[in-house]
Amino acid sequence: MSESISVQTSTQNKYELHFGYDLSAELESYIRQFGSSKAFLMVDAFVLEHHRTHFERALKKHFSELHVFEVPRGEQAKNIEVYKQALDFVLNEGVERGTPLFAIGGGVTGDLSGFVAATVLRGIPLVHVPSTLLAMVDSSIGGKTGINHTTGKNLIGSFYQPKAVFMDVKYLETLAYKEWVNGLSEVLKYGMIHSPEILDEVKTLLDEDNFTNGKSWLPLIQKSAQIKVDVVSEDVLEAGRRAFLNFGHTFAHVIEREGAYKQYSHGEAVYAGMIAAVHASNSLGASIELSNLLQFKALYKLSLDKISSSPAELVEWMKTDKKVKDEQIRLVLLKEMASPYVYNVSETEFVKLAWHHTLNIFQ
Ligand SMILES: NC(=O)c1ccc[n+]([C@@H]2O[C@H](COP(=O)([O-])OP(=O)(O)OC[C@H]3O[C@@H](n4cnc5c(N)ncnc54)[C@H](O)[C@@H]3O)[C@@H](O)[C@H]2O)c1
Known part of the structure; x- marks a missing residue:
């Protein structure tokens, strides 16, 4: 059984945080609301290698096209170059206002992907699937997104709220x-x-x-x-x-x-x-x-x-x-x-x- 918490960020904007071990069924039922048959995934490289079947099984039930962008591991991925590569990837594959982006990884992946979701077409639906303890208790909540600049950390970014967050502790089984x-x-x-x-x-x-x-x-x-x-x-x-x-x-x-x-x-x-x-x-x-x-x-x-x-x-x-x-x-x-x-x-x-x-x- 999963549990959830509602987050109200304005009178119009509300989203749910879902908690549990193996949230495949919850994710599967949640994604039915998207009209799009296409989805973008930005996934931490380690998570892609070790958990791909776990998230794809749920997402493939609804999306016939999954476009996966691999986010390099580590803080250095939160830079303008990787941000640009991700933008190119999403725009070249063809994105519409309703095409969702799933951010699957730690805080680095979440911050970077959140900023991509916030800025492509002035905002496409963002779903966080945090895969580290830090991302579950902190970075996936609150809507801060962004990347680093050579002059300092997190200097480029925006506030952008996700549509939902899935805190699936199954990911933590591989956490160092x-x-x-x-x-x-x-x-x-x-x-x-x-x-x-x-x-x-x-x-x-x-x-x-x-x-x-x-x-x-x-x-x-x-x-x-x-x-x-x-x-x-x-x-x-x-x-x-x-x-x-x-x-x-x-x-x-x-x-x-x-x-x-x-x-x-x-x-x-x-x-x-x-x-x-x-x-x-x-x-x-x-x-x-x-x-x-x-x-x-x-x-x-x-x-x-x-x-x-x-x-x-x-x-x-x-x-x-x-x-x-x-x-x-x-x-x-x-x-x-x-x-x-x-x-x-x-x-x-x-x-x-x-x-x-x-x-x-x-x-
Ligand atoms: N947006 C916010 O409000 C907010 C708040 C706090 C921190 N942050 C940002 O979060 C980032 C730090 O996040 P983090 O600590 O999650 O770092 P991270 O995303 O770099 O992940 C840490 C390491 O764990 C690996 N990893 C991820 N999921 C894994 C899993 N399930 N099993 C095994 N390994 C896994 C990653 O490959 C990486 O090597 C920083 O960039 C920080 O600025 C943002």
Whole structure:
């Protein structure tokens, strides 16, 4: 049995997130609504190789023509060249306003395909089939699409909502351990900013040796998705409350940059970033136990000892974050667990201290 959550993004726009193990039957019944006999698929290269029969079986029941574009693995696929190749592919094959595009893969595939769907003919129907934990709990929800530019990540893009999202945990059976950990950071983030019981639930998964078991993850994936839905539905264009989802991220972006976007995964950087954000919160009067996060440290195998910049230099880099306004650092901090707020930093001493402590923890 599958479960679903409705996402209302405007008075006219509503779509469903479906959750379950093997959603072939749900997908098959959903696609009957499309008038087109043709569909485009943009699929992560690994997923194409290992899960092709799984998604094709469902899609072939309705679409007589499936045109598959293979998305190269890794962040480098989110660039203008691959975007152009995908546009050429879709336009050369012949696309109409009603021809759907299915994005099957992780956040890279979802962001890139979403931007293709948003821009071809000013928008064709988009269906997300996320295949990583991170994509299920985060990137497939909320309508952010886009690609990177040589000057920075996610600088070209648009808000474009899908018609539906199918969170089929069968895909997770092939997910590498490091990708579980990568997605975990966003789940822990929901625990810190919204629902602390999530931290206990992750701990239970670990204790029961189910950390890489997709079926066991289902309730947590659904809970995490519901939190993201609640936050983004209230703030579709990221003007207010959605900023809370950046908890730990202003620190994380600097860590990713220090590692030239290769050394540390986004998830590792967010994990360390959240620890820094808890330190900063405590400096401003909160008393949050770091053990909430540190109990998961062994999963990360993270060392930051290659970071040679000083805390003062790291603070300077924070001022270049794309979410910064007028060079003023804006941090998402916690008054207490599950009580986030945005703080405009004027005096940076406590931020330097947060860096200092965090670098020490990951020596
Ligand atoms: N749009 C948003 O709101 C949003 C939010 C967070 C992150 N993102 C973006 O998401 C991207 C990161 O997403 P990601 O972590 O899913 O990375 P990813 O898409 O690169 O996938 C990670 C790796 O997992 C592999 N993979 C995918 N599915 C698999 C499966 N079922 N089994 C085995 N391997 C599989 C991929 O080939 C890749 O090597 C970043 O580009 C980030 O900017 C977007």
